[in-house]
Amino acid sequence: MSNSLITKTKTKTRDSFFSTIVNISPKLLMTILILPVLGGLLGVILPAFGWLPALDKTQFNLQGFEQLMQTPGIAQMIGLSFFTSIVSGLLAFIITLLLIATYFDSPWLARIQRLLGPILVIPHAAAAIAIAFLITPSGMIARLLSPWITGWQSPIDWLLPHDPYGISIIMGLTLKELPFLLLMTLSAIAQPALNIKLRAQYRLALSLGYYPMTAFFKAVLPNIYPLMRLPILAILAYASASVEMPLILGPNTPPTLAVAIMNWFHDVDLSLRIKASAGALLQLLITVAVLITWWILEKLTLAITCKSLSNGQRQYGDILWAKVISIFTVLLISSIALALLGMVFWSFAGYWQFPLALPEQWVLLHWKSALIQVQTPIINSLSIGLVSTSVAVILTLLTLEFEKQNGAQLSNYSSLIIYLPLMIPSIAFLFGLVWLQEALHSKTTFINVALAHLLFVLPYVFLSLATSYRKLDPRYAQVAASLGASPLKIFLQVSLPQLLMPILMASALGLAISFSQYLPTILVGGGRLNTVTTEAVSLANGASRRTSAVYALIQMLLPAIAFSMIWLVSTRQNKQRAQQMKTEVTL
Known part of the structure; x- marks a missing residue:
């Protein structure tokens, strides 16, 4: 066989193999996503209803749910999970809209995007630690205000962080969700055809005498909200079952439901896994309730504001709101910078007595x-x-x-x-994945974690x-x-x-x-x-x-x-x- 014929055969084989791989790729992608999630949910549902052969539990019952409902503080756990997720998502959404409405036709919008963009890649745990350093009684805010404004010579005992109302969690989730929602919205607006349409409608509203913020809410927002819905639902779903933020910033007695579920799962008493599985299903219901609540809020807002879109009113205190948002933007960016700066200070700090704003000693010991x-x-x-x-x-x-x-x-x-x-919620199916992993006696820890x-x-x-x-x-x-x-x-x-x-x-x-x-x-x-x-x-x-x-x-x-x-x-x-x-x- 000639070399040219061999080369052609190899090329044809490679092309055929590539075409096969391309054709099966969508199915493979869907399989990788569907099987672990559905398998994980199945692995949670069965133990939740009492079926856990590893503990000789082979009869279906509601014992796990009974134990869950008898847990001290379960109502507070549910309320904390629901309240922190819906409030943080609502705040992130409102702040995103106000920022875009204020700076929609200004070069400052791109600058704010560049300033907040890097926060998107900061892990939730690192962000929570930075916020904790900012709001603790001996944190950067208290140090900058003491003693010349507050008169504090020693840290006072205030609730933040770990407050029982979840305010610290809301602060952390809002600051982490805001850049994601802002960047996703700006990416949607940047689509060429849509951008031309929105800019034309915005300028038309301005030419008719509408103030800039009012023009945005009446002419632009109705067109971009459908593109914001999926990112909003994603951050709500995440916030309702977040673990890192509540674990670092939230209360411990009781914690959020997701943190409690994780603690039950890791308890040495293996029978608590049934309770943890029941809790995971309850967490899924909480997430669904949060998403339904958002849908209801959408409908209520639409019913209340529908007439205002065509009532002809040109402004709703735009000048005052623009000044307020400008001040808020400066405070927001300053707070984020201060939180990160405080974390850098603590990493190099030796002796640092309150209320000094800077460490008295700088050391490399902690890094080494x-x-x-x-x-x-x-x-x-x-x-x-x-x-x-x-x-x-x-x-x-x-x-x-x-x-x-x-x-x-x-x-x-x-x-x-x-x-x-x-x-x-990841906590609703990851437990099931672990259960399946144990049932299959899988010992390949690295591969299991990489697939997760x-x-x-x-x-x-x-x-x-x-x-x-x-x-x-x-x-x-x-x-x-x-x-x-x-x-x-x-x-x-x-x-x-x-x-x-x-x-x-x-x-x-x-x-x-x-x-x-x-x-x-x-x-x-x-x-x-x-x-x-x-x-x-x-x-x-x-x-x-x-x-x-x-x-x-x-x-x-x-x-x-x-x-x-x-x-x-x-x-x-x-x-x-x-x-x-x-x-x-x-x-």
Whole structure:
């Protein structure tokens, strides 16, 4: 057989294999998302109703729910979970709207976006630790105001953090949800066709005498709210079952239901797993109740404000509101900066007596001791993050290539499945995954944890890459195909080079999401695989404030390094393009 014939055969085989992989990628992606979630839910439902063969429980009953309802403080746990999630989501939504309405036609909106953007990748645990350093009785706020305003010479005993009303949790969740909701909304507005339409309607409203904020709420908001709904529901679902924020900022007697469930699951008394499973189903009902409450609020708001859209009123105190929001924006950004600065101070602080605003001694001792102990958690975090992110990026690219080759996007049903792990409380199905893992006698801890991370990384990676891939100019691929290029060659040499920056950005985002995963790591890993996040959370309530600050900063540095590398690559590319354009103009 001639060499040319062998080469053609190999090429045909590669193309056939690539086509097969592309065709099965959407099904594989759906399977990876559906099976663990539904299997996990099944693994929670059965023990919740008394079926747990590992404990010789093989008869269905309601004993787990009876134990759950008899738990002291269960009503407070339910109320705290519901109240903190709905209030934090509502505050994040209102602040997002007010910021966009105030700065919609101003360059300050892009600046605020750049300032709040980095907060998006700060893990929840690190954000909670930073906020705790800000609001504790000896925190940065008290130090800056003492003694010259407050007269305090020693820390006073106030409720924050760990207050019984969940105010600390609401503050933490709001500050963490706000950047996500703001950036998702601005991304929706940035769609070319929609952006042109919104700008035209906004300018028309201004030309008719409407004040800027009123013009936004009457002409722009009705068009963009449907695009905000899914991100809002995602943050509500997360907030209702969050563990890291309540564990670090919330009360302990009683805690939120999600924290209590985790404690029951880890108790040495294995019979409490039945109670924990019943609690996980109750947590799912709480999340559903939160989402239904939001839907009701939507309907009520629409009924109340519907007539105001066409009543002809040109302003609703716009000037006063604009001043208030401007002051609030400065306070918001200053508070975030102060929280991060306080965490840096504590990581280097030696002796630091209250009410001094700065440490009296600066030491490296805490960093030196932490860096010795944190090497294994860092390696674990990087390994798990790289595996889960790589699989997510490859699966996403192949699925989007399937869309391009077939000329149709995924169905609404498939798109909904992609976000399934974000909409269902993780605590409601992760326990089931652990139960299934134990039933199957799976000992591959690393693979189990990486797959658990993949469930949460994949939706974000898909969301990040889908828009860029779908906007690719099809003419490049058509020209390559007309020249005889195979689908594999077009994918590798035409499509992927154009998507270098979006792929790198999606990879950095995936790594950031993986680095921040606490509950999947601690549950699926069974405490056998420590990461920087699990160490930071475990140290937040029991260790030295200085050690906690170091671990939180290390947790923040991991995604920051990833995004910094993306920025360097982007800067280098832009310089090369500018140099090429300059050379072409010269020639």
